[in-house]
Amino acid sequence: xxxxxxxxxxxxxxxxxxxxxxxxxxxxxxxxxxxxxxxxxxxxxxxxxxxxxxxxxxxxxxxxxxxxxxxxxxxxxxxxxxxxxxxxxxxxxxxxxxxxxxxxxxxxxxxxxxxxxxxxxxxxxxxxxxxxxxxxxxxxxxxxxxxxxxxxxxxxxxxxxxxxxxxxxxxxxxxxxxxxxxxxxxxxxxxxxxxxxxxxxxxxxxxxxxxxxxxxxxxxxxxxxxxxxxxxxxxxxxxxxxxxxxxxxxxxxxxxxxxxxxxxxxxxxxxxxxxxxxxxxxxxxxxxxxxxxxxxxxxxxxxxxxxxxxxxxxxxxxxxxxxxxxxxxxxxxxxxxxxxxxxxxxxxxxxxxxxxxxx
Amino acid sequence: xxxxxxxxxxxxxxxxxxxxxxxxxxxxxxxxxxxxxxxxxxxxxxxxxxxxxxxxxxxxxxxxxxxxxxxxxxxxxxxxxxxxxxxxxxxxxxxxxxxxxxxxxxxxxxxxxxxxxxxxxxxxxxxxxxxxxxxxxxxxxxxxxxxxxxxxxxxxxxxxxxxxxxxxxxxxxxxxxxxxxxxxxxxxxxxxxxxxxxxxxxxxxxxxxxxxxxxxxxxxxxxxxxxxxxxx
Numbered sequence: 001x002x003x004x005x006x007x008x009x010x011x012x013x014x015x016x017x018x019x020x021x022x023x024x025x026x027x028x029x030x031x032x033x034x035x036x037x038x039x040x041x042x043x044x045x046x047x048x049x050x051x052x053x054x055x056x057x058x059x060x061x062x063x064x065x066x067x068x069x070x071x072x073x074x075x076x077x078x079x080x081x082x083x084x085x086x087x088x089x090x091x092x093x094x095x096x097x098x099x100x101x102x103x104x105x106x107x108x109x110x111x112x113x114x115x116x117x118x119x120x121x122x123x124x125x126x127x128x129x130x131x132x133x134x135x136x137x138x139x140x141x142x143x144x145x146x147x148x149x150x151x152x153x154x155x156x157x158x159x160x161x162x163x164x165x166x167x168x169x170x171x172x173x174x175x176x177x178x179x180x181x182x183x184x185x186x187x188x189x190x191x192x193x194x195x196x197x198x199x200x201x202x203x204x205x206x207x208x209x210x211x212x213x214x215x216x217x218x219x220x221x222x223x224x225x226x227x228x229x230x231x232x233x234x235x236x237x238x239x240x241x242x243x244x245x246x247x248x249x250x251x252x253x254x255x256x257x258x259x260x261x262x263x264x265x266x267x268x269x270x271x272x273x274x275x276x277x278x279x280x281x282x283x284x285x286x287x288x289x290x291x292x293x294x295x296x297x298x299x300x301x302x303x304x305x306x307x308x309x310x311x312x313x314x315x316x317x318x319x320x321x322x323x324x325x326x327x328x329x330x331x332x333x334x335x336x337x338x339x340x341x342x343x344x345x346x347x348x349x350x351x352x353x354x355x356x357x358x359x
Numbered sequence: 360x361x362x363x364x365x366x367x368x369x370x371x372x373x374x375x376x377x378x379x380x381x382x383x384x385x386x387x388x389x390x391x392x393x394x395x396x397x398x399x400x401x402x403x404x405x406x407x408x409x410x411x412x413x414x415x416x417x418x419x420x421x422x423x424x425x426x427x428x429x430x431x432x433x434x435x436x437x438x439x440x441x442x443x444x445x446x447x448x449x450x451x452x453x454x455x456x457x458x459x460x461x462x463x464x465x466x467x468x469x470x471x472x473x474x475x476x477x478x479x480x481x482x483x484x485x486x487x488x489x490x491x492x493x494x495x496x497x498x499x500x501x502x503x504x505x506x507x508x509x510x511x512x513x514x515x516x517x518x519x520x521x522x523x524x525x526x527x528x529x530x531x532x533x534x535x536x537x538x539x540x541x542x543x544x545x546x547x548x549x550x551x552x553x554x555x556x557x558x559x560x561x562x563x564x565x566x567x568x569x570x571x572x573x574x575x576x577x578x579x580x581x582x583x584x585x586x587x588x589x590x591x
Contacts (some may be wrong), residue, residue: 081488
């Protein structure tokens with residue numbers, strides 16, 4: 001896919017401090033790119049820079065051309081923020097605002113605005129005053145306002161973070177439909193991994209103002225580039241390891257006082273990498289049974305805690321290991337702290353990371 | 360107490376019969392204070408918007424001066440304007456001493472800082488992210504400013520009302536530069552002062568009642584504007 005936006009050596013500074021530096025990133029036509037990162041990582045700042053709403057160093061290209069007229073560029077994109085920021089007007093007038101700014105006559109802009117409201121599921125609110133909306137409704141109107149201008153790139157800065165879970169899920173679903181139906185290039189800022197996974201084609205992980213990884217969503221989540229990315233994308237087990245031996249098929253790692261077999265190779269020149277094991281891929285059973293999993297360890301449950309729809313089980317297997325199981329599995333296996341269990345995972349599961357991040 | 364009831368009764372009859380003195384003082388007050396307020400809104404709203412949105416060295420000092428201007432004693436303003444329009448003063452050639460024009464100038468000086476200061480506060484009370492949001496939707500700087508001022512229209516209305524409220528009830532400056540000429544520069548406040556000094560309480564009560572009504576109307580509009588809900 002051709003790049004619709006291309007940023008090179010993009011930097012944003014506050015005073016003497018450089019808060020964002022991105023060597024190179026592209027937004028491809030028709031893709032949804034999730035900018036993922038913890039609070040304060042610089043995600044919103046990067047979006048403001050990409051939308052030319054903030055003075056930034058480096059080069060920003062749109063359709064291959066360096067952006068020189070910021071207003072003309074911003075009339076081909078749209079930005080929606082975490083708060084709806086609606087004007088004290090009717091919902092329809094708010095949705096039509098971007099088109100009004102472009103000088104479109106009222107009947108035409110109202111038709112476009114009405115269509116955008118319908119696409120995001122709030123057409124019935126068109127005649128209502130903006131102040132009378134709930135938080136979820138206002139946020140949907142804000143997104144409809146951005147869609148109404150027919151942007152070539154849509155920037156969404158954590159648009160769902162203030163919503164309750166059910167409202168959020170339904171808003172994400174509606175946005176997903178609207179974006180996918182039109183193959184609209186979208187940059188979605190979020191610190192929510194599930195939101196990124198459900199909407200994004202590619203994921204960029206930003207930590208401390210630096211782009212640590214930019215790749216297809218499944219690759220970032222399965223093979224994070226470094227320990228910080230791994231920790232952020234939910235690989236809770238990041239353990240120091242030492243390469244004991246390796247052959248064409250498997251690498252044997254000393255982890256604690258155990259040997260873990262993995263199909264991944266250690267990063268070049270790393271004898272002591274970190275091994276990342278996603279907790280969702282660790283299977284817990286009461287007894288040792290015949291299995292194709294290359295790694296099977298007896299261990300003791302140290303702690304059990306519920307986290308949303310899953311149960312987090314912390315084990316001591318000769319090294320600390322966290323597993324996520326469903327509530328039903330935890331109930332059926334009658335898991336309790338202090339119990340001896342068997343933990344297993346396939347050799348294809350662990351991912352090897354450099355011990356030190358390379359800039 | 361009899362004096363009060365007698366005065367209230369006479370006030371009612373003067374109001375019902377549209378007494379010419381009451382009518383003249385009321386219309387003069389509305390014209391002078393209305394024009395002064397319009398002028399202060401026309402100049403003070405853009406100035407206040409600029410002050411609220413701009414960032415420059417000395418801005419806080421300027422805001423402090425504007426805030427000080429909100430508390431200017433009317434007699435001091437009256438003194439300066441009287442000197443300005445005095446026959447031998449810098450603007451003596453205009454021959455404005457003891458005219459409504461001089462009263463408008465004095466009341467403008469009293470109202471403008473209030474309008475400027477409250478407009479600056481009104482603009483600053485608009486969510487600072489709204490400017491970015493508008494730019495993100497393709498607004499030019501001019502469009503952004505226009506929308507921000509429109510979004511702050513109710514607090515700006517409050518600023519205008521506060522300006523009007525400040526000048527409709529002042530007496531010192533108007534008396535000093537207008538000379539309280541019957542049928543011309545005599546306004547509600549100066550007429551009340553004069554009637555009271557002459558013991559004509561009926562006329563004074565009638566004028567006071569109208570003044571109170573005007574002040575109530577100003578406050579009612581202000582309260583409505585302050586209580587209105589804003590979108591999320």
